[in-house]
Amino acid sequence: MRALVVDPKVPAGLSFAEVPEPTPGPHQVLIDIAAISLNRGEVVRKEAVPGTVPGWDASGTVAVAASDGSGPPVGTRVVTMNKMGGFAERRVVGVDQLSVIPESVSFVDAASLPVAGITGLGAVRAIGPIVGRRVLIIGAAGGVGRFATQFAHKAGAYVIASVGSSERGKGLDELGADEVVVGVDPVADGLDAALDTVGGPALIAAWNRLRPGGIVVSIGRAAREDTVFLAYDTPMRDNLRLLCYNHTGPITEDLDYLLSLVSRKELDTQIDFTGSWTKMEEAVLLLKDRKLRGKAVLTIG
Numbered sequence: 001m002r003a004l005v006v007d008p009k010v011p012a013g014l015s016f017a018e019v020p021e022p023t024p025g026p027h028q029v030l031i032d033i034a035a036i037s038l039n040r041g042e043v044v045r046k047e048a049v050p051g052t053v054p055g056w057d058a059s060g061t062v063a064v065a066a067s068d069g070s071g072p073p074v075g076t077r078v079v080t081m082n083k084m085g086g087f088a089e090r091r092v093v094g095v096d097q098l099s100v101i102p103e104s105v106s107f108v109d110a111a112s113l114p115v116a117g118i119t120g121l122g123a124v125r126a127i128g129p130i131v132g133r134r135v136l137i138i139g140a141a142g143g144v145g146r147f148a149t150q151f152a153h154k155a156g157a158y159v160i161a162s163v164g165s166s167e168r169g170k171g172l173d174e175l176g177a178d179e180v181v182v183g184v185d186p187v188a189d190g191l192d193a194a195l196d197t198v199g200g201p202a203l204i205a206a207w208n209r210l211r212p213g214g215i216v217v218s219i220g221r222a223a224r225e226d227t228v229f230l231a232y233d234t235p236m237r238d239n240l241r242l243l244c245y246n247h248t249g250p251i252t253e254d255l256d257y258l259l260s261l262v263s264r265k266e267l268d269t270q271i272d273f274t275g276s277w278t279k280m281e282e283a284v285l286l287l288k289d290r291k292l293r294g295k296a297v298l299t300i301g
Contacts, residue, residue, distance in 0.1 A: 001018070001019060001020075001021050001088060001089040001090055002016060002017075002018060002019075002088070002089050003016070003017060003018075003019045003053045003087055003088035003089065004016060004017075004053065004054070004055070004087035004088070004277070004280060005017045005019065005050075005051050005052060005053055005087075006048040006049060006050050006051060006052050006053075006054060007050060007051075008048075008050055010281075011281065011285065012043075012280060012281040012284040012285060013043060013044075013048075013284065014043070014054075014087070014280060014281075014284060017051070019053055019088065021090065022085065022088075022090060022091060022092040023092065024064055024066065024067070024092045025067075025092075026066065026067045026068040027066055027068055027070055027071075027094055027095055028066055028071075028092050028093060028094050028095065029062050029063075029064060029065055029066050029071050029072070029078075029092070029093060029095060029098070030062070030063045030064035030090060030091075030092055031058065031060040031061065031062060031063060031078065031080055031090060031091050031092070031093065031098075032060045032061045032062075032063045032089070032090055033058045033059070033060040033086070033088065033089060033090060033091055033300050034059055034060040034061065034107040034111075034299065034300060034301065035058070035059045035060070035107040035108050035110070035111040035297055035298065035299050035300065036055055036057060036058045036059075036086050036087055036111055036277065036297070036298050036300065037056075037057035037058075037111040037112050037113075037114070037115070037116070037295055037296070037297050037298075038283055038284065038287055038295075038296040038297075038298070039056055039057065039115045039116065039143065040142070040143075040222065040287055040288070041115075041220070042054050042055065042056055043284050043287060043288065044288060052084065053084060053085050053086075053087055053088050054084060054085075054086070054087055055084065055085055055086025055087035055088065055091070056081055056082065056083065056086055056114065056115045057079075057080075057081055057086055057111050057112070057113070057114040057115055058079070058080050058086035058087075058091055058111060059077070059078065059079040059080070059101065059107040059108075059110040059111040060077075060078065060080075060091075060107065060300075061075060061076065061077055061078070062074050062075060062076045062078060063090065066095050070095045071095030071098070072095075072098075072100055076100055077100065077101040077103075077107070077110075078098045078099065078100055078101060079098065079099055079101055079107075079110040079111060079113060079114060079255060079259070080093045080097055080098040080114070081093075081097055081098075081114035081115060081118070081251050081255075082094075082097050087277075089300060089301075096250040096251070096252060097250075097251060097252075098251075098252065098255075099251070099252050099255035099256050099259060100256075100259075101259060102259055102260070102263040104263045105259055105262050105263050107299070108271065108274055108297045108299065109262055109269045109271070110259065110262075111297050112143070112269040112270075112271055112295040112297050113255060113258045113259065113262070113269065114251065114255060115143075115144075116142075116143035116144045116146075116147055116295060117147050117254075117255075117258045117267075117269075118247050118251060118254045118255065118258070119144050119147075119219055119245075119247060120144045120145070120146075120147030120148035120150075120151055121147065121148075121151055121254060121257075121258065122245060122247050122254070123144075123148055123195050123217050123219045123245045124148055124151040124152050124155060124195065126217050126243055126245050127193045127195065127215060127217055128193075128215070129155075130152060130155050130156060130157040130192065130193065131155065131156035131157070132156060132157075132158070133156075133157050133158065133192035133193060134157070134158045134160065134190065134191050134192050134193075135152050135157040135158065135159055135160065135191070135192060135193045135194070135195065136160045136162060136184070136187055136191050136193070136194040136195070136206055136209070137149055137152065137159065137160070137161050137162065137177075137194075137195045138162045138184065138194060138195070138196040138197060138198050138202050138203070138206060139162070139163075139196065139197030139198045139202075139220065139222055140161035140162055140163055140169070140172055140177065140180075141161075141163040141164065141168035141169060141172070141290075141293055141294075142197060142222070142292075142294070143270070143294055143295045144197055144219065144220070145161070145197055146172070146175060146268075146270040146293075146294050146295075147267075147270070148195055149161055149172055149175045149176055149177050150175050150176055150267060150268065152176070152195070153175065153176025153177070154176070157193075158178050159176055159177045159178050159179075160177070160178065160179045160181060160187055160191075161177035161179065161180045161181070162181050162182075162183060162184055162187065162202075163180065163181070163182060164182070164183075164290060165182060166182060168290070168293055169181075169182070170293060171270075171293065175268060175270070183202075184202055184205040184206060184209075185205070187205075187206075187209055188209070189208075189209045189211075190209070190211045191206065191209045191210050191211060191214055192210075192211060192214055192215075193210075193214060193215050193216070193217070194206035194207075194209075194210070194214075194215075194216045194217070195216075195217045195219065196216055196217070196218050196219065196220070197219055197220035197222055198220065198221070198222045199218065199220065199221030199222065199224075199225060199227050200221065200224075200225030200226065200227055201225065201227075203216060203218060203227045204227060204228065204229065207229070207240065207242070210238070210240050211238075212238035212239060212240075213238070213239050213240070214238075214240055214241070215240070215241040215242070215243060216240075216241070216242050216243070217243045217245050218242065218243065218244045218245065219244075219245045219246070269294075269295065270293070270294030270295055271294060271295045271296075271297050272292045272293045272294040272295060272296065273286060273292055273295075273296040273297070274296070274297045274298070274299070275298060275299070276298065276299055276300075277298040277299065277300050279298065280298060283296040283298060
């Protein structure tokens with residue numbers, strides 16, 4: 001079958017190749033993939049093994065049902081998440097790594113949800129109750145940030161969206177951001193919480209603006225810079241908390257919820273680039289250069 005494989009010799013880091021067909025186990029299904037979503041973390045990984053098929057997010061149709069009788073039947077439209085194998089014509093996933101797509105939701109919208117949607121949802125939940133609280137979202141222009149902005153707004157927070165440039169901040173006010181700022185410097189002290197996808201000095205700046213009892217939820221390090229606290233700052237200051245968030249465990253319940261929101265038009269998937277996977281190089285370079293506002297989704301076939 002045709003797939004995108006890791007290729008460090010080309011600018012996008014991916015190239016097309018023929019790879020062996022995957023074979024499902026008893027508790028797995030085989031999916032004919034219709035759409036894939038790109039995430040920055042999977043296209044900039046320096047440790048990726050050449051020739052392997054990356055890809056976390058993919059939507060499509062069940063071609064072979066799980067032989068143990070679990071999971072959806074052949075022909076069911078599903079969205080899937082796994083650490084590898086999504087950038088191909090077919091993939092194998094466990095029945096706890098997928099969710100059935102409602103008829104009113106497209107393959108493209110569904111493919112945008114797993115990594116970015118689940119991460120944004122889980123990170124906002126990790127903050128705790130935020131009705132009336134001032135919440136800073138650093139990296140709000142990206143896929144995770146745009147989902148997190150919507151969830152924080154839905155939860156009743158006063159949302160401050162921090163972006164890298166005014167251009168990248170466009171549309172965040174429509175998603176519920178009460179303020180859109182460039183960088184962290186314009187943000188006043190007294191934050192109840194910050195959700196950070198960037199790391200490095202931005203995380204420290206957010207930490208220094210927390211009120212007593214505040215929390216920073218770290219979910220990424222897009223800056224690729226070290227995060228350095230001053231001596232004694234972490235354990236000694238005002239009962240502050242730093243939580244490093246990463247989703248673990250089955251995804252079906254959260255994906256079902258996200259799909260239901262999209263179906264009811266209560267969640268905007270914020271897809272900024274879509275097209276055939278033959279446009280992969282263009283999409284990857286836009287993502288690497290931080291020129292996307294939201295998600296990039298590619299269709300297969």
